[in-house]
Amino acid sequence: MFLYPQATENLGFEIQLHLPAHWEIASGLHFQDNKTVVANFDQLADSPFICSGHIQRKSYEVNGTAFHICFNNQKQIPWEKVLEDFKRFTQQQIADFGEFPVPEFTFLIQSVPYAAYHGVEHLNSTVIALGPSSEVFTTLYTELLGVSSHELYHVWNVKSIRPAEMFPYNFKEENYSEAGFIYEGITTYMGDLYLLKSGVFSLEQYLKELSKQVQKHLDNPARFSMSVAAASYDTWLDGYVPGAPGRKVSIYTEGCLLAFYCDMKLRQATQNKLGLEVVMKHLYYDFACQQKGYSIQDYKTALENFSGQDFTSFFNDFVYGTAPYEQLLSEAFEYFGLELQQTPANSYAEARFGMKVSQVGKDWQIVQLYPGSPAELGGLAIGDLIIAVNQVRALPQLDAWLSFHENQNKTLLVERSGRILELFIPEVDRNFFVQNKVLRLATLNGPQEKALKAWMLA
Numbered sequence: 001m002f003l004y005p006q007a008t009e010n011l012g013f014e015i016q017l018h019l020p021a022h023w024e025i026a027s028g029l030h031f032q033d034n035k036t037v038v039a040n041f042d043q044l045a046d047s048p049f050i051c052s053g054h055i056q057r058k059s060y061e062v063n064g065t066a067f068h069i070c071f072n073n074q075k076q077i078p079w080e081k082v083l084e085d086f087k088r089f090t091q092q093q094i095a096d097f098g099e100f101p102v103p104e105f106t107f108l109i110q111s112v113p114y115a116a117y118h119g120v121e122h123l124n125s126t127v128i129a130l131g132p133s134s135e136v137f138t139t140l141y142t143e144l145l146g147v148s149s150h151e152l153y154h155v156w157n158v159k160s161i162r163p164a165e166m167f168p169y170n171f172k173e174e175n176y177s178e179a180g181f182i183y184e185g186i187t188t189y190m191g192d193l194y195l196l197k198s199g200v201f202s203l204e205q206y207l208k209e210l211s212k213q214v215q216k217h218l219d220n221p222a223r224f225s226m227s228v229a230a231a232s233y234d235t236w237l238d239g240y241v242p243g244a245p246g247r248k249v250s251i252y253t254e255g256c257l258l259a260f261y262c263d264m265k266l267r268q269a270t271q272n273k274l275g276l277e278v279v280m281k282h283l284y285y286d287f288a289c290q291q292k293g294y295s296i297q298d299y300k301t302a303l304e305n306f307s308g309q310d311f312t313s314f315f316n317d318f319v320y321g322t323a324p325y326e327q328l329l330s331e332a333f334e335y336f337g338l339e340l341q342q343t344p345a346n347s348y349a350e351a352r353f354g355m356k357v358s359q360v361g362k363d364w365q366i367v368q369l370y371p372g373s374p375a376e377l378g379g380l381a382i383g384d385l386i387i388a389v390n391q392v393r394a395l396p397q398l399d400a401w402l403s404f405h406e407n408q409n410k411t412l413l414v415e416r417s418g419r420i421l422e423l424f425i426p427e428v429d430r431n432f433f434v435q436n437k438v439l440r441l442a443t444l445n446g447p448q449e450k451a452l453k454a455w456m457l458a
């Protein structure tokens with residue numbers, strides 16, 4: 001633990017590591033003989049390092065900047081493919097910004113044997129945790145690319161382009177900000193979009209990722225009660241835990257969809273010549289490079305200047321308000337020649353009961369309830385273990401038993417904190433947790449063809 005020395009914040013530090021002989025260090029810092037010097041506390045706290053006997057590394061270069069990829073505890077790395085893909089999205093991001101903010105960059109990738117997905121941006125590096133390691137280059141490869149492109153984009157957006165509230169960082173207290181929809185939302189949107197633009201993702205792969213964001217948004221009833229600006233402020237209070245059901249939205253998900261809409265508006269207003277990347281480039285050169293933080297108003301002004309349109313009601317309704325996104329989304333899909341395909345959920349529990357469950361041993365535990373759904377009206381609660389449906393043990397598949405009693409009244413036996421309850425579940429004639437898929441329209445008109453092409457390509 002590096003404690004924050006308030007009085008000596010700007011003093012340098014020397015780090016000496018005592019390691020087993022065959023161990024190596026992976027870090028954005030340069031170590032020599034396991035020793036390094038850092039300029040100040042910020043650099044110290046923001047320069048993680050991995051010490052391990054199982055590091056594998058390779059580098060690539062874009063415009064004279066070196067990028068290092070370090071895997072810890074990962075076997076069978078298809079280096080050629082990894083280097084090519086990383087180089088592609090890196091090139092594309094640098095091409096749009098014009099320069100890379102730091103002289104060198106390191107991806108520190110912790111491969112773990114269990115399911116994991118996490119990434120954090122740092123000064124000139126990122127730490128990514130991904131697992132299980134057996135799947136990193138198969139089913140998890142799109143996740144590896146997604147999180148890596150996202151973290152690289154952060155070198156500009158939040159490490160350099162920073163809300164005024166975080167400029168400089170105040171290590172003595174929370175740095176509350178309502179701008180999470182910019183620093184995480186735009187990063188989520190652009191991180192994936194650069195994979196599409198650089199040809200690492202096909203349109204189909206990209207739309208799969210976009211569909212996930214649409215799905216998360218529409219599945220979350222909190223979108224009617226909390227604004228993304230308020231959610232951003234609260235990240236300092238409750239971080240990444242799910243929190244009280246239906247209470248909070250996500251700066252990642254909602255921010256990504258709002259960024260998608262703004263990108264569309266800019267493209268629409270400029271005959272597809274300019275997109276959100278010009279706004280970010282402006283924030284980079286005119287704020288970050290001038291050692292200034294930005295305000296949400298600065299972002300709004302930039303959107304308005306580049307598009308020639310008024311964004312006041314957009315900010316009031318969707319950033320500070322809780323207006324439904326459906327209209328925004330369909331406008332953006334329409335513009336690019338995309339459509340939202342909605343189908344009932346495959347699972348009976350989700351579609352008809354309005355509850356998401358996960359298996360715990362032999363039992364089924366409720367993890368999410370949709371407000372107004374039969375499950376919620378019937379008095380079920382998150383955390384309940386469902387034991388029986390109409391007096392029959394719900395084994396092995398809960399769904400099979402729920403649909404078996406399709407047109408009958410249903411009574412569920414549940415365990416809640418050690419007590420057994422019998423609950424009657426009413427019928428509600430609608431579908432819950434509808435499945436959302438963003439697809440390319442079968443036929444595009446001329447303007448859509450143009451818009452989609454310009455959006456997808458560099």
Ligand SMILES: [Zn+2]
Nearest residue numbers: 150154184187
């Ligand atoms: Zn992020």
